[in-house]
Amino acid sequence: MAEMGVGVQASPGPRPAVSRERPHGNGSASHRPHGRPHRHGAGDGTGGGTGNGAGGGRVATYAALDLGTNNCRLLVARPTADGFRVIDAFSRIIRLGEGISQSGRLSEAAIDRAIEALTVCRDKMKNRGVTRARLIATEACRSAANGAAFRERIAAEVGLTLEIVERETEARLAAIGCTPLIDPQASGVVLFDIGGGSSELVRLGSRCAGRDGPPPPQIDGWISMPHGVVTLAERYGGRDVTPAIYEAMVEEVLAIVTPFAADHGRDLGDGKSAVHLLGTSGTVTTIAGVHLALERYERRRVDGCWMSAEEARGVARKLLAMSYAERIASPCIGRERADLVLAGCAILEAICRAFPCRRLRVADRGLREGMLVDLMRADGVWTGGRVASP
Numbered sequence: 001m002a003e004m005g006v007g008v009q010a011s012p013g014p015r016p017a018v019s020r021e022r023p024h025g026n027g028s029a030s031h032r033p034h035g036r037p038h039r040h041g042a043g044d045g046t047g048g049g050t051g052n053g054a055g056g057g058r059v060a061t062y063a064a065l066d067l068g069t070n071n072c073r074l075l076v077a078r079p080t081a082d083g084f085r086v087i088d089a090f091s092r093i094i095r096l097g098e099g100i101s102q103s104g105r106l107s108e109a110a111i112d113r114a115i116e117a118l119t120v121c122r123d124k125m126k127n128r129g130v131t132r133a134r135l136i137a138t139e140a141c142r143s144a145a146n147g148a149a150f151r152e153r154i155a156a157e158v159g160l161t162l163e164i165v166e167r168e169t170e171a172r173l174a175a176i177g178c179t180p181l182i183d184p185q186a187s188g189v190v191l192f193d194i195g196g197g198s199s200e201l202v203r204l205g206s207r208c209a210g211r212d213g214p215p216p217p218q219i220d221g222w223i224s225m226p227h228g229v230v231t232l233a234e235r236y237g238g239r240d241v242t243p244a245i246y247e248a249m250v251e252e253v254l255a256i257v258t259p260f261a262a263d264h265g266r267d268l269g270d271g272k273s274a275v276h277l278l279g280t281s282g283t284v285t286t287i288a289g290v291h292l293a294l295e296r297y298e299r300r301r302v303d304g305c306w307m308s309a310e311e312a313r314g315v316a317r318k319l320l321a322m323s324y325a326e327r328i329a330s331p332c333i334g335r336e337r338a339d340l341v342l343a344g345c346a347i348l349e350a351i352c353r354a355f356p357c358r359r360l361r362v363a364d365r366g367l368r369e370g371m372l373v374d375l376m377r378a379d380g381v382w383t384g385g386r387v388a389s390p
Helices: 106-125 139-143 147-157 168-181 231-234 244-264 282-291 308-319 326-331 340-353 367-377
Strands: 038-040 062-067 071-079 082-093 132-137 188-194 201-205 219-225 278-282 306-308 361-365
Touching: 038 308, 062 106, 062 219, 062 367, 071 106, 071 367, 082 106, 082 367, 106 147, 132 168, 132 367, 139 147, 168 188, 168 201, 168 219, 168 278, 168 361, 168 367, 188 282, 188 340, 201 244, 219 244, 219 367, 231 244, 244 340, 278 282, 278 340, 282 306, 282 308, 282 340, 282 361, 308 340, 308 361
Parallel strands: 062 132, 188 278, 278 361
Antiparallel strands: 038 082, 062 071, 071 082, 188 201, 201 219, 306 361
């Protein structure tokens, strides 16, 4: 969909084959690689195999960019025998959707921040020799009156053509990216992705073995809510959040989640179900970091970790009791998230009330990983294509 101007062949990606009811910062790397590549494979966590592959020619290098309401994120990767190996990453909080709930438009300051971050991403892709890429923008660009003009400006000034995706595609890509973290013994999963401008819920079936790379998701239903950490925090306030304000946020989200839960959570009522929650977002990784008492964020400890739902809710209550200054001082929150994290906790609380699962698994992965898997699977890299050496 994009002529990137850096020698990258962009891809429109396959059309989403799902329906609503049934299939249907600071410039630091979000995965904290510290110069060491990590792998994503078909198994739990980030383990993945390598192999010699088949065919000739040089190994393709793929990129996935997610321009969200709050963050700009990039992954650059090469395929392995059953997954991929990340060779570069970038994440920066840019707050593209700041103020959009009041003005309906992307502000000039936010656009400038986005241009700066996207320029870094363009240069990284060029320097890494990216040959295939998908570059998506989500809720802020979908809803802004000047979203199309912003897209044209990015193409002219940065040389990247963004694909503004629908919510259905966003839910599907998050499911693809997170499916490797489904417990193989689980009968199903409730996946949630708490974003800046919207949040997605996806009911997934049990994990199936993947013969061509990571396991594909079995999507039974999905919903996208116009509630994210930025939009809720701007409406209710994010710095001084009282229990009453917090409960009001929970109730607003719960009103939307409850009908979806009625259709897709009937098997959870006895509290003994083998279904678990699977969360991907800055909210849930922050909660995990606080729960683990990390002195600094460590992706290798967070991605794939398990918590009980009550432990996650306990962390949320702890954060609610903290002052804004105390949240800033928390090493896994910091100034950039201190005014947003309680809005995310409120969304999580609504999900936990609607879906009474006992266990929650945390994913520091999502849309970008889903895009990479989608591109590589479309290219047949796990069915005879050439893969990277270790």
